[in-house]
Amino acid sequence: MKKGRIPRGYLGVGLQPVTLPDNLRESLQRKEKTSAIVLEIQPDGPAEKAGIVIGDILVSLAGHSIARPGDIQSLLIGDAIGKSLPLKFVRGGSIQESHIVVAERPHAGE
Secondary structure: OOOOOOOEEEOOEEEEEEEOOHHHHHHHOOOOOEEEEEEEEOOOOHHHHOOOOOOOEEEEEOOEEOOOHHHHHHOOEHHHOOOEEEEEEEEOOEEEEEEEEOEEOOOOOO
């Protein structure tokens, strides 16, 4: 209310759904057949600071499985802004772990 708008969290990535190969799904012990692949990184954004690169496949955020890009947005509401969340992703066929600090989505004119 102080800012006259509802703050929204963001990670600074452009995502697209991707189908996981069966062998990768089995090694991750996932029932979901899809996840979200990183197609774009916002310079100096949260994802870049966390070491995420184009081509990484995000499989979980804050302990929640990611089956599509919308799953991430639902985790970035309200009090997530400013918090460091655990992130699991696949790079080069192997699982990687990091932490990402959720930033507030910038607004036009700011």
